[in-house]
Amino acid sequence: MTLLPVDPLPEREVRVRAPGKVNLSLRVGPVAEDGYHPIVTVFQAVSVFEEVVATPSSGRTVSVDGPQSELVPTDGSNLALRAVELIAERTGVDEGVHLHISKGVPVAGGMAGGSADGAAALLACDALWHTGLSRDELVALAAELGSDVPFALAGHTAVGSGRGHLLTPALCRGEFHWAFAVQDGGLAAGAVYAERDRLVEARGAAHRLPAADEDTDVLDPDEDVALMQALRAGDPHALGAALRNDLEDAALSLAPGLAEVLAVAQDAGSLGAVVSGSGPTVAALARSRQHALVIAAAFTAAGVAERVLTASAPVAGARIVSAE
Numbered sequence: 216m217t218l219l220p221v222d223p224l225p226e227r228e229v230r231v232r233a234p235g236k237v238n239l240s241l242r243v244g245p246v247a248e249d250g251y252h253p254i255v256t257v258f259q260a261v262s263v264f265e266e267v268v269a270t271p272s273s274g275r276t277v278s279v280d281g282p283q284s285e286l287v288p289t290d291g292s293n294l295a296l297r298a299v300e301l302i303a304e305r306t307g308v309d310e311g312v313h314l315h316i317s318k319g320v321p322v323a324g325g326m327a328g329g330s331a332d333g334a335a336a337l338l339a340c341d342a343l344w345h346t347g348l349s350r351d352e353l354v355a356l357a358a359e360l361g362s363d364v365p366f367a368l369a370g371h372t373a374v375g376s377g378r379g380h381l382l383t384p385a386l387c388r389g390e391f392h393w394a395f396a397v398q399d400g401g402l403a404a405g406a407v408y409a410e411r412d413r414l415v416e417a418r419g420a421a422h423r424l425p426a427a428d429e430d431t432d433v434l435d436p437d438e439d440v441a442l443m444q445a446l447r448a449g450d451p452h453a454l455g456a457a458l459r460n461d462l463e464d465a466a467l468s469l470a471p472g473l474a475e476v477l478a479v480a481q482d483a484g485s486l487g488a489v490v491s492g493s494g495p496t497v498a499a500l501a502r503s504r505q506h507a508l509v510i511a512a513a514f515t516a517a518g519v520a521e522r523v524l525t526a527s528a529p530v531a532g533a534r535i536v537s538a539e
């Protein structure tokens with residue numbers, strides 16, 4: 216009897232796409248004992264995406280391509296690999312996986328690209344390993360990985376409280392258009408929060424006030440009434456006027472060149488411009504898709520960005536795009 220060659224089983228592959236974000240408002244309270252700051256933030260997911268492809272493998276490894284990929288660690292500190300270890304540990308799975316990440320979101324840019332990879336890896340492993348986790352279980356694992364990871368799962372527009380991990384969906388009508396000025400060097404979120412503490416304390420000392428007094432009402436949700444109304448009305452002019460980021464002074468203090476980026480956005484007629492999260496990416500709100508391209512061109516012409524991006528928003532959170 217002759218044995219016919221048998222085709223190997225087709226490689227299974229799960230492909231997930233997850234968005235970056237911009238903080239439309241970011242209000243920061245005084246640092247808590249655990250080293251984290253209570254915040255109230257309005258997240259919006261933007262059409263700048265990470266793609267993560269998971270395939271079975273003997274080990275647990277990651278590879279990365281795309282802009283700034285050389286800045287992304289491929290050891291156990293990679294958020295996507297941390298997600299793999301976490302889901303394996305909690306579900307008792309003893310399998311390997313290789314993740315390939317194609318980066319679209321700036322690295323350490325304040326747009327939560329690493330968080331998007333973490334969220335994508337959770338979804339990919341859940342599908343690949345048939346662990347069948349519920350949405351709530353995935354969200355709980357996401358919150359363990361990082362403050363911004365639950366929003367990368369949720370997407371759209373949402374209010375984040377606590378460390379930013381407790382989410383409430385926000386009503387939002389229509390489509391908004393953004394231009395982003397991306398910088399080469401990133402800013403670490405922890406360093407920017409620490410710089411904010413230093414600035415608040417220095418200001419408190421100058422006014423002979425206890426530093427914490429300044430933040431007494433900062434976490435009151437009513438502070439964002441105008442912004443929430445602008446979102447409900449789908450009014451980009453009102454939204455532009457309501458943008459706010461309490462980390463902006465700290466990001467500007469660590470990266471003073473960002474003041475010029477904000478000025479260029481204003482000169483190009485943006486409806487509002489802010490540092491995105493902990494920076495250093497600057498997000499400029501445009502009147503239209505065409506206007507976003509004009510603002511992006513102005514960033515390039517002024518030489519204030521290493522790279523420019525345009526995006527529409529809001530978009531959905533992490534999604535499986537194919538599983539075969």
Ligand SMILES: C[C@@](CO)(OP(=O)(O)O)[C@H](O)COP(=O)(O)OP(=O)(O)OC[C@H]1O[C@@H](n2ccc(N)nc2=O)[C@H](O)[C@@H]1O
Pocket residue numbers: 238241250251252253254256324325326327328330360361362363364377378379404405406408491492493494
């Ligand atoms: C500033 C924000 C705004 O959305 O995002 P980015 O701009 O970095 O994307 C977030 O608060 C960042 O979230 P994320 O980057 O997930 O932070 P984590 O990994 O949880 O924490 C990194 C470090 O930031 C500081 N941190 C983070 C969140 C928070 N509410 N208070 C903090 O003080 C802590 O020092 C922590 O050690």
Ligand SMILES: Nc1ncnc2c1ncn2[C@@H]1O[C@H](COP(=O)(O)OP(=O)(O)O)[C@@H](O)[C@H]1O
Pocket residue numbers: 286287288292293294295316321322323324325326327328329330332333401402403404492493494
């Ligand atoms: N998958 C990943 N992609 C990007 N950065 C990662 C990843 N995993 C870990 N990191 C580390 O986290 C840092 C910040 O991640 P990132 O999400 O890109 O920025 P931010 O927190 O500013 O939004 C990076 O400088 C990098 O050292």
